[in-house]
Amino acid sequence: MTNPPGETTPATPSAPGALSRRGGVGRRLLRNLVAVVCLTVLALLVLATVFAPLLTSHSPTRPSLLDTFASPGAAHPLGGDSVGRDVLARLLYGGRVSLLGAFLAVAVALLIGVPTGLVSGYYRGWVDAAFSWVASLVMAAPAIMVLLVAIAAIGPDANAAMTVLGVILAPGVFRLVRASVTSVREELYVDAAHVSGLNDLRIVRRHILPVVQAPTIIQAAQMFGVAVVIQAGIEFLGLGSASEASWGAMLNEAFANLYIEPTLLVAPGVAIVVTVASVGLLANALRDTLLEGGHAAPARRLRRTKTPDSPPADSPVRDDDGDALLTVRNLRVSYPTSDGEATVVDGVSLSVRHGEVVGLVGESGSGKSQTAFSVLGLLPPEARREAEGLSFGGKDLRRLGGKAMSGLRGRRIAYVPQEPMSNLDPSFRIGSQLADPMRLHLKISAGEARKRALALLERVGIDRPERVYDAYPHQISGGMAQRVLIAGAVSCDPDLLIADEPTTALDVTVQAEVLDLLRELQRERRMGMILVTHNFGVVADICDHVLVMRSGKVVESAPVGQLFANPHHAYTRMLLASTLEDAPTRTPLDDGTPARTTVQEKA
Numbered sequence: 059m060t061n062p063p064g065e066t067t068p069a070t071p072s073a074p075g076a077l078s079r080r081g082g083v084g085r086r087l088l089r090n091l092v093a094v095v096c097l098t099v100l101a102l103l104v105l106a107t108v109f110a111p112l113l114t115s116h117s118p119t120r121p122s123l124l125d126t127f128a129s130p131g132a133a134h135p136l137g138g139d140s141v142g143r144d145v146l147a148r149l150l151y152g153g154r155v156s157l158l159g160a161f162l163a164v165a166v167a168l169l170i171g172v173p174t175g176l177v178s179g180y181y182r183g184w185v186d187a188a189f190s191w192v193a194s195l196v197m198a199a200p201a202i203m204v205l206l207v208a209i210a211a212i213g214p215d216a217n218a219a220m221t222v223l224g225v226i227l228a229p230g231v232f233r234l235v236r237a238s239v240t241s242v243r244e245e246l247y248v249d250a251a252h253v254s255g256l257n258d259l260r261i262v263r264r265h266i267l268p269v270v271q272a273p274t275i276i277q278a279a280q281m282f283g284v285a286v287v288i289q290a291g292i293e294f295l296g297l298g299s300a301s302e303a304s305w306g307a308m309l310n311e312a313f314a315n316l317y318i319e320p321t322l323l324v325a326p327g328v329a330i331v332v333t334v335a336s337v338g339l340l341a342n343a344l345r346d347t348l349l350e351g352g353h354a355a356p357a358r359r360l361r362r363t364k365t366p367d368s369p370p371a372d373s374p375v376r377d378d379d380g381d382a383l384l385t386v387r388n389l390r391v392s393y394p395t396s397d398g399e400a401t402v403v404d405g406v407s408l409s410v411r412h413g414e415v416v417g418l419v420g421e422s423g424s425g426k427s428q429t430a431f432s433v434l435g436l437l438p439p440e441a442r443r444e445a446e447g448l449s450f451g452g453k454d455l456r457r458l459g460g461k462a463m464s465g466l467r468g469r470r471i472a473y474v475p476q477e478p479m480s481n482l483d484p485s486f487r488i489g490s491q492l493a494d495p496m497r498l499h500l501k502i503s504a505g506e507a508r509k510r511a512l513a514l515l516e517r518v519g520i521d522r523p524e525r526v527y528d529a530y531p532h533q534i535s536g537g538m539a540q541r542v543l544i545a546g547a548v549s550c551d552p553d554l555l556i557a558d559e560p561t562t563a564l565d566v567t568v569q570a571e572v573l574d575l576l577r578e579l580q581r582e583r584r585m586g587m588i589l590v591t592h593n594f595g596v597v598a599d600i601c602d603h604v605l606v607m608r609s610g611k612v613v614e615s616a617p618v619g620q621l622f623a624n625p626h627h628a629y630t631r632m633l634l635a636s637t638l639e640d641a642p643t644r645t646p647l648d649d650g651t652p653a654r655t656t657v658q659e660k661a
């Protein structure tokens with residue numbers, strides 16, 4: 059029910075999900091007239107403040123009694139204020155304080171909010187609880203009061219005040235980033251990235267950050283407008299530095315002379331309104347652009363939450379170690395529930411040798427995937443995995459840390475998922491999703507990885523591999539996507555391949571081809587393979603040994619020929635019977651355990 063192949067890449071769930079790497083966002087934004095006008099206005103504003111000394115020879119702070127309330131003219135294009143200071147000079151130099159102050163507040167908010175939101179959303183647990191608690195605390199405090207108290211404590215320092223404002227705004231960023239990370243964290247392609255052996259840092263950089271950056275940029279733009287207004291408000295109240303020109307200080311001065319020279323309000327007022335409006339409209343245009351180009355999110359989640367019925371009694375197992383590649387002994391997986399604990403895998407034992415295909419068969423919810431994920435080390439954090447033995451290639455998987463497990467996944471244990479499309483990241487080309495894990499695991503150059511990826515695409519039966527290499531997932535069919543994932547899974551020459559219902563999402567016509575391909579590759583490379591399926595046709599086709607699972611237990615374990623010739627357990631017989639074409643919907647099995655679903659075979 060999950061993931062990955064060769065690799066993955068950043069995700070782009072819905073809409074503002076991510077700045078697409080198709081490189082079109084900038085270009086699309088420039089096709090938006092409003093965005094172009096706003097960008098031009100903001101650029102002119104910034105340039106005017108930066109090059110203020112070139113645009114005016116007046117000082118923004120030097121008074122001149124002769125120029126008191128001077129009318130606009132050649133000497134003072136925007137006139138003089140109540141002490142004869144040049145209004146244009148104050149507007150230009152004042153813009154530096156206002157814009158820089160707003161920039162500072164936004165930068166502080168992002169510096170605090172983005173990393174904490176990423177860590178919180180990605181790792182959850184106590185870190186999330188602690189950060190969320192602090193964020194709620196800061197948000198609960200009345201922002202303006204906190205700001206005024208801080209200014210009273212630190213004195214009239216505009217930059218310090220804007221830093222405090224940044225801290226006050228940070229929880230908003232934190233919550234946004236955390237929500238974005240949470241929304242993408244459970245996506246199949248993120249699990250795919252885990253399986254392909256990418257470490258957390260890489261996964262965050264490749265898959266999570268692209269999803270977070272678009273909404274964060276939009277929020278940053280909105281915060282910038284708010285910060286300009288608050289900065290002006292502070293200065294207007296006279297709480298800023300008296301020795302510096304700023305738009306807020308100009309408003310303050312104009313307000314004091316409202317009845318003498320009301321036009322003094324115009325310049326700073328227009329500057330503030332134009333800045334805030336431009337930033338706001340630009341943020342809207344950016345959002346629209348991203349929505350326009352956003353990809354539909356693979357909405358399915360990896361793990362389901364229902365709990366199984368109580369397991370049946372006896373559980374024949376196969377536990378023949380010998381020269382086994384993988385040995386699982388008495389595996390148990392359980393989840394905490396409000397009533398205690400739900401056991402979803404109960405006493406499963408199995409072994410897989412090099413070149414052997416072991417089928418895990420059973421109806422939906424019988425624990426097949428949970429068994430597979432236990433081997434992959436990809437159970438959710440709340441799951442409890444216990445086993446008397448769990449070894450792969452002589453290594454005790456129970457003792458391996460996260461890093462060591464990442465090293466195994468993708469490299470020595472590969473995975474082919476059920477839903478190919480959901481396991482390919484929509485924002486990255488197929489080629490990069492294939493080549494990146496190879497570069498990581500095999501430490502090969504980009505050119506070599508490309509060469510290998512093209513050869514693999516050819517090997518899995520894709521015509522014109524270059525075209526697929528350069529394509530995005532939405533440009534290929536489901537069958538082709540599954541071939542790509544299979545190519546990715548075998549790209550690092552794994553010893554064990556776990557295929558979780560690899561044909562379920564495919565057309566019947568394509569299913570057989572994909573199974574043939576899997577079988578060919580498995581034989582060619584002598585890989586051990588665990589094939590999770592509910593299809594006895596597939597079992598008969600490919601498997602050497604079969605374990606029949608029901609409600610978390612293995613009810614029968616036998617070589618494939620024996621199982622078909624002489625099924626021992628009533629449940630196996632019933633599953634076999636329902637596999638036959640035109641078989642009637644099965645009735646509850648008379649062994650005390652209620653049947654749950656009808657097994658419907660596709661092939």
Ligand SMILES: Nc1ncnc2c1ncn2[C@@H]1O[C@H](COP(=O)(O)OP(=O)(O)OP(=O)(O)O)[C@@H](O)[C@H]1O
Pocket residue numbers: 059361362363364365366393402420421422423424425426427428429438592
């Ligand atoms: N995170 C979870 N928390 C609680 N129960 C879970 C969780 N994930 C899976 N389960 C339960 O574990 C049981 C076994 O699930 P599993 O996915 O292994 O079944 P399956 O045999 O692979 O079925 P399918 O063919 O539908 O994939 C199910 O009852 C499922 O609801």
